[in-house]
Amino acid sequence: MINTDFPKFDLGFLPTPLVELKNLSKYLSGPHIFMKRDDMTGLAFGGNKTRKLEYLLGEALFGGYDTLITGGAEQSNHCRQTAAAAAFAGLECHLVLSGNPPDDFNGNLLLNRLCKAQIHWAGDFRKGETIPSVAEDLRSKGKKPYTIPYGGSNVTGALGFVEAAEELSIQMSEKKLRFDRIVFASSSGGTHAGLMVGAEIYGLDSEITGIAIDKEGLEEGTFGKMILDLTNETALKLDISKVFTNNDIILKNGYTGNGYGVAGKLEKEAISLLASLEGVFLDPVYTGRAMGGLIDMIRKKEITEKERVLFWHTGGTPALFSYAFELMK
Numbered sequence: 325m326i327n328t329d330f331p332k333f334d335l336g337f338l339p340t341p342l343v344e345l346k347n348l349s350k351y352l353s354g355p356h357i358f359m360k361r362d363d364m365t366g367l368a369f370g371g372n373k374t375r376k377l378e379y380l381l382g383e384a385l386f387g388g389y390d391t392l393i394t395g396g397a398e399q400s401n402h403c404r405q406t407a408a409a410a411a412f413a414g415l416e417c418h419l420v421l422s423g424n425p426p427d428d429f430n431g432n433l434l435l436n437r438l439c440k441a442q443i444h445w446a447g448d449f450r451k452g453e454t455i456p457s458v459a460e461d462l463r464s465k466g467k468k469p470y471t472i473p474y475g476g477s478n479v480t481g482a483l484g485f486v487e488a489a490e491e492l493s494i495q496m497s498e499k500k501l502r503f504d505r506i507v508f509a510s511s512s513g514g515t516h517a518g519l520m521v522g523a524e525i526y527g528l529d530s531e532i533t534g535i536a537i538d539k540e541g542l543e544e545g546t547f548g549k550m551i552l553d554l555t556n557e558t559a560l561k562l563d564i565s566k567v568f569t570n571n572d573i574i575l576k577n578g579y580t581g582n583g584y585g586v587a588g589k590l591e592k593e594a595i596s597l598l599a600s601l602e603g604v605f606l607d608p609v610y611t612g613r614a615m616g617g618l619i620d621m622i623r624k625k626e627i628t629e630k631e632r633v634l635f636w637h638t639g640g641t642p643a644l645f646s647y648a649f650e651l652m653k
């Protein structure tokens with residue numbers, strides 16, 4: 325445990341399994357590929373947000389807040405897991421989602437509804453930009469809302485992934501494994517920042533390789549800068565003396581295809597391969613894209629068969645159902 329002083333609310337079924345994907349390695353004539361199954365973190369069909377929410381809810385409950393607010397895309401996994409965490413903790417939950425009320429409540433939207441989260445439709449805003457006005461309105465009604473940023477990616481949320489690095493380091497020593505690289509979907513930066521700091525603390529000695537999911541922010545380099553800042557802020561919170569620099573951030577930005585949430589050939593092949601070879605489901609937005617990127621790097625020999633690679637499955641599978649029509653095309 326890194327620092328027991330931070331309030332934490334247990335939500336996850338941890339540790340998640342660490343498994344080898346032998347059939348995929350064989351199919352690609354590639355490196356040894358392992359998977360950290362954070363699609364099995366347990367909260368509302370699992371996903372990476374469970375780990376962040378343990379610290380975010382810890383802070384909210386410690387501070388006496390009675391309501392959670394967060395935001396994201398219509399099929400946001402982060403919002404679905406927040407809705408479930410709120411239900412479990414007995415808090416009210418407000419979700420600011422992009423778009424307009426649909427005719428069909430499917431995938432994550434259905435799960436939000438079942439958890440009785442209140443949805444505020446935000447039109448073109450996808451990253452919870454209108455959260456402050458919802459929070460203000462709730463305060464004027466006597467509520468005490470706790471705002472969770474887009475993706476749960478602030479220092480508090482990132483602590484969950486520092487701890488995840490510790491969890492992995494224990495599994496690695498139990499199984500006598502070492503990974504040259506850890507590959508995962510990177511979108512709001514909290515997973516990336518937490519793993520960077522955790523890798524430093526627990527001596528993982530692996531290249532932490534994020535696959536950028538969203539085109540937004542990449543052109544101006546602002547996403548990389550955001551990850552770097554969050555990494556350093558998280559390190560500072562934990563009294564780690566290392567100052568991370570731009571060179572420490574590995575972000576592959578060549579796999580954003582036709583943009584956020586658009587499942588193309590790359591994602592569809594990855595989803596189909598993992599299901600048919602390993603019986604593992606990926607999602608069309610995040611893990612399908614990240615695995616597609618990993619497969620491409622293996623095919624291009626950017627990752628050689630000598631390496632040992634860990635793919636961190638960050639969840640998202642409930643969104644599969646809302647993409648049924650496209651995936652069957």
Ligand SMILES: Cc1ncc(COP(=O)(O)O)c(C=O)c1O
Nearest residue numbers: 401511512513515610638639640
């Ligand atoms: C399934 C899934 N994987 C990966 C990510 C990206 O994680 P992060 O926001 O910490 O970069 C998300 C973010 O919502 C997600 O839902």
